[in-house]
Amino acid sequence: MTTISIPLFPLGAVLSPDGVLPLQIFEVRYLDMIGKCIADGGAFGVVLLTAGAEVRAPEQTERFADTGTLASIDSHAAPSPGLLQVVCRGGARFRVLRAQRLRSGLWMADVELLADDQAVRIPAELRGAADALDRVLSSLDEVPEERWPVRPPFRLDDCGWVANRWCELLPLPVAQKHNLLMLDNPVIRLELLHDMLDEHGLITS
Structure with missing residues (x-):
């Protein structure tokens, strides 16, 4: 299995491989993350939030599932300063091996990519x-x-x-x-x- 290091985006939503996920980004930690992904074509991980909130709150730590899906950015727009609208596409599923929250509040993780579904014709x-x-x-x-x-x-x-x-x-x-x-x-x-x-x-x- 392949292991990579990626930023994580805990969300109250699930992204599937080949799925479509529109997002509105306004928190600084995620504006920076998305900006870097746009610049270098990198991906981030969408993980299901199990405790806490999508928007960071003082003295609150997010908890999230230990499996998720890679997301790459299909399109993006900046309708106003401090706001990014992006449409993401789902890639490979992964399992979180280690996760650490940076001082900015952004989570970084080492993840193991899971095997893609085998192509099986519908019975x-x-x-x-x-x-x-x-x-x-x-x-x-x-x-x-x-x-x-x-x-x-x-x-x-x-x-x-x-x-x-x-x-x-x-x-x-x-x-x-x-x-x-x-x-x-x-x-x-x-x-x-x-x-x-x-x-x-x-x-x-």
Whole structure:
């Protein structure tokens, strides 16, 4: 496994591989972090916040999950001084080995990159999840692509890709999203989400 050192961004949200995450950045620690990532093309880690707040408060320490997802910056804009708007894309999942909070409040961590999902063709009994997602994607035709919650290329025949997109789109608790994301087997991940879709009447025969 590959080990790298990255800054962390604890958030009350989950980022999946190939997922899209828009952020508004205004804290100095994250403005500096994002500025460096833009300058050198580097990535940072999105980890699920389990205690504390996204915005730093005196005498408060964030706690976060020990697994997360690399984020790279797709686009950025500075609509006003001290404010950055960025759109990030999800990369590899990782496990935090060691983390340290700097005096600025920014967390740095040594992380171990986890293996990507194996590409597994969707079995016939789970095809309904892909068909339902295809219907959602078809409904985006009238929306500008930069506002789509799912970005191409679409891999509607791949278990992991379809499962991750439903994990993002469904209104699930963030802890449940995180647990699904970290399942090693993409077929099991899709089976669980297929069952949820079926329960809500989103699977058509």
